Amino acid sequence: MASSVPPPPPAIALDGLAKTFPGGVEAVAPTTLTLEAGRTTALVGPSGCGKSTILRLIAGLETPSAGGVDIAGEPPLAIRRRGELAVAFQDPSLLPWRSVRGNVALARTLARRPTDPRAIDRLIDLVGLGGFGDTRPGALSGGMRQRAAIARCLVTEPRLLLLDEPFGAVDELTRRQLAQDLPRIWEARGTTTLLVTHSVSEAVTLADRILVFSPRPATVVADIDVPFERPRAPGLASRPEAITLAERVSSALAEGRAARERSLAAQ
Numbered sequence: 001m002a003s004s005v006p007p008p009p010p011a012i013a014l015d016g017l018a019k020t021f022p023g024g025v026e027a028v029a030p031t032t033l034t035l036e037a038g039r040t041t042a043l044v045g046p047s048g049c050g051k052s053t054i055l056r057l058i059a060g061l062e063t064p065s066a067g068g069v070d071i072a073g074e075p076p077l078a079i080r081r082r083g084e085l086a087v088a089f090q091d092p093s094l095l096p097w098r099s100v101r102g103n104v105a106l107a108r109t110l111a112r113r114p115t116d117p118r119a120i121d122r123l124i125d126l127v128g129l130g131g132f133g134d135t136r137p138g139a140l141s142g143g144m145r146q147r148a149a150i151a152r153c154l155v156t157e158p159r160l161l162l163l164d165e166p167f168g169a170v171d172e173l174t175r176r177q178l179a180q181d182l183p184r185i186w187e188a189r190g191t192t193t194l195l196v197t198h199s200v201s202e203a204v205t206l207a208d209r210i211l212v213f214s215p216r217p218a219t220v221v222a223d224i225d226v227p228f229e230r231p232r233a234p235g236l237a238s239r240p241e242a243i244t245l246a247e248r249v250s251s252a253l254a255e256g257r258a259a260r261e262r263s264l265a266a267q
């Protein structure tokens with residue numbers, strides 16, 4: 001989709017960011033790190049460790065208990081209000097009375113960008129929903145709804161893209177196709193992208209950097225650089241160097257869990 005000169009992608013700084021929910025559930029331990037502008041960072045960690053909470057804090061959808069988030073010098077809400085931040089959560093909240101095309105087009109209108117029907121249809125095709133532009137969400141499968149939500153995110157040409165298990169409800173073959181096609185869109189625009197995933201191989205294939213988290217409260221246990229050239233080759237996940245890297249991530253996950261168990265046992 002054509003646009004005027006895009007603003008540069010933002011870096012994200014977490015400064016002592018922590019979250020304890022009312023009732024005492026400590027989801028995120030104080031975390032300080034910088035996520036570089038224009039790169040894709042994957043967040044991997046055990047279920048319930050606090051990954052989605054981190055994404056929601058960065059999106060300004062949760063209030064930190066301590067510390068803060070700085071996105072290119074501004075708080076998350078400022079970026080969100082300007083429509084420069086797009087979030088796709090596991091459970092896509094599409095408007096049920098609008099078609100796929102209507103949902104995608106509305107996001108573009110809300111971001112105060114001109115709407116080009118052909119560009120919207122190209123994006124719908126790209127996420128594998130060609131022919132479903134007139135269909136309402138209720139008549140789509142969970143995976144199709146997820147893909148419509150991804151199209152809705154990308155159509156706003158965000159500077160910052162937050163994806164929470166974006167391919168969770170998608171079959172393996174489609175997942176691979178999406179993992180191949182979609183990053184090209186955000187890479188071409190230099191979007192700063194954060195991706196929560198349970199799939200180690202997806203993290204290795206899609207990300208420039210992988211942050212591995214401990215069980216709750218989320219603490220970074222490994223910060224791994226992914227050195228593979230872009231665009232990523234279709235068969236990358238089965239290359240020996242990718243397998244070695246995936247094993248490093250899996251070991252860090254296991255070590256994070258073991259360390260947490262040891263510290264709980266010592267208490």
Ligand SMILES: Nc1ncnc2c1ncn2[C@@H]1O[C@H](COP(=O)(O)OP(=O)(O)OP(=O)(O)O)[C@@H](O)[C@H]1O
Binds near residue numbers: 045047049
């Ligand atoms: N609004 C809330 N109020 C109270 N506790 C919450 C709230 N949201 C999340 N939690 C708790 O915080 C912890 C972290 O949740 P979060 O959804 O961030 O984990 P996650 O790593 O994304 O999990 P998964 O991989 O299973 O999606 C969990 O124990 C969850 O029950």
